[in-house]
Amino acid sequence: MHFHITPMKIYSDFSLKNHNTFGLDVKCSRFIAIEDETEVPEAIHQLSDQPFYVLGGGSNVLFTKDFEGTIVHMQTSGIAVVEENDLSVKVVAAAGESWENFVNYCVTHGFYGVENLIGIPGLVGSCPVQNIGAYGAEVKDVIDSVEGFYIADGQPFVMSNADCHFGYRNSIFKNELKNRCLITNVVFRLSKEEKYNLSYRALSEKLQDEPLSLKKVADTVSAIRKSKLPDVHELGSAGSFFKNPVVSQTTLDTLLQRFPDLVHYPANGGVKLAAGQLIDLCQWKGHRIGQVGTYPLQALVIVNYGGATGKDVVDFYSRIQADVYQKFGVKIEPEVNIL
Numbered sequence: 001m002h003f004h005i006t007p008m009k010i011y012s013d014f015s016l017k018n019h020n021t022f023g024l025d026v027k028c029s030r031f032i033a034i035e036d037e038t039e040v041p042e043a044i045h046q047l048s049d050q051p052f053y054v055l056g057g058g059s060n061v062l063f064t065k066d067f068e069g070t071i072v073h074m075q076t077s078g079i080a081v082v083e084e085n086d087l088s089v090k091v092v093a094a095a096g097e098s099w100e101n102f103v104n105y106c107v108t109h110g111f112y113g114v115e116n117l118i119g120i121p122g123l124v125g126s127c128p129v130q131n132i133g134a135y136g137a138e139v140k141d142v143i144d145s146v147e148g149f150y151i152a153d154g155q156p157f158v159m160s161n162a163d164c165h166f167g168y169r170n171s172i173f174k175n176e177l178k179n180r181c182l183i184t185n186v187v188f189r190l191s192k193e194e195k196y197n198l199s200y201r202a203l204s205e206k207l208q209d210e211p212l213s214l215k216k217v218a219d220t221v222s223a224i225r226k227s228k229l230p231d232v233h234e235l236g237s238a239g240s241f242f243k244n245p246v247v248s249q250t251t252l253d254t255l256l257q258r259f260p261d262l263v264h265y266p267a268n269g270g271v272k273l274a275a276g277q278l279i280d281l282c283q284w285k286g287h288r289i290g291q292v293g294t295y296p297l298q299a300l301v302i303v304n305y306g307g308a309t310g311k312d313v314v315d316f317y318s319r320i321q322a323d324v325y326q327k328f329g330v331k332i333e334p335e336v337n338i339l
């Protein structure tokens with residue numbers, strides 16, 4: 001048997017402008033593109049002596065400057081059913097697949113569970129990292145396991161859902177394993193039984209009198225998203241820039257005396273506030289300084305109107321953070337990974 005071995009693609013002094021949805025004009029010293037899982041051990045070997053960062057679609061990162069080190073980019077592909085019964089199906093997807101492809105695959109095949117997450121930019125390999133969520137759904141509810149390699153010793157791992165320590169926009173990959181592993185595949189458990197998650201009011205209202213189908217739900221979510229979020233091909237952003245802060249019931253009670261209209265939801269360990277509303281109440285919605293601003297339709301999104309630098313974005317978000325703290329005594333933290 002003949003194996004055709006092509007050399008792994010490694011580029012020097014590589015522009016990341018098309019690899020971050022903020023559209024920031026930054027570069028890295030070295031860029032390794034992994035097109036096949038068999039290249040992973042060699043790629044990991046290459047990382048031993050330099051700072052590195054694993055990059056997916058770059059839709060949740062802010063490069064504040066050029067990256068002096070190696071960027072590893074998963075470009076593997078493939079989606080396959082690995083197990084099936086009458087009620088559910090187990091599907092494995094390669095880290096380099098686009099999340100959009102994966103959601104479309106599930107919607108087309110009649111697999112329930114990710115339709116509310118349609119339209120989230122990025123790659124499959126990143127979905128467990130911050131436990132992506134939208135419209136009442138979180139990816140943790142359909143992840144069976146995550147496969148990858150530890151960077152320190154090149155050993156493979158399979159992590160069960162419980163091992164991933166999923167939380168709100170959080171997981172082990174943002175904590176103990178932050179920049180310590182390379183996710184290669186994500187295994188999902190999806191339902192074949194018709195069931196929809198309409199817990200999100202804007203969604204249930206829109207679908208009230210409609211015959212439901214996976215496609216209908218996915219299309220409705222897409223339409224709502226389009227009306228609220230900028231298209232990254234038209235306006236650079238990383239989506240919601242801040243996480244919704246979680247405060248204690250006591251803090252909420254005090255705040256409600258001064259701001260009776262504050263939106264709040266129950267959350268693990270307290271009450272979640274809407275960061276977008278806090279920013280809005282500080283008059284930052286649609287505000288622009290130079291080439292950086294908050295999106296006029298959604299204060300939580302910081303946009304690059306063209307030519308902004310990472311430093312401009314940092315200065316801008318720090319001012320928002322300071323104003324929100326001053327008005328509400330609540331610290332809002334970036335959801336975005338800052339490099």
Ligand SMILES: Cc1cc2nc3c(=O)[nH]c(=O)nc-3n(C[C@H](O)[C@H](O)[C@H](O)COP(=O)(O)OP(=O)(O)OC[C@H]3O[C@@H](n4cnc5c(N)ncnc54)[C@H](O)[C@@H]3O)c2cc1C
Pocket residue numbers: 021053054055056057058059060061074095119120121122123124125126127129130131132133134173179181182183184229230231232237238239240337
């Ligand atoms: C317009 C817009 C809308 C958005 N809407 C939502 C939303 O509704 N809900 C939501 O949750 N998010 C949302 N996001 C944020 C973002 O799309 C998600 O966080 C997405 O999962 C990031 O995927 P990515 O491939 O671009 O990851 P990147 O930004 O490239 O990386 C994100 C993190 O994952 C790590 N990582 C990536 N790949 C791997 C790998 N193979 N192995 C190990 N670590 C890895 C990176 O090191 C980094 O820490 C939005 C972003 C934009 C721009």
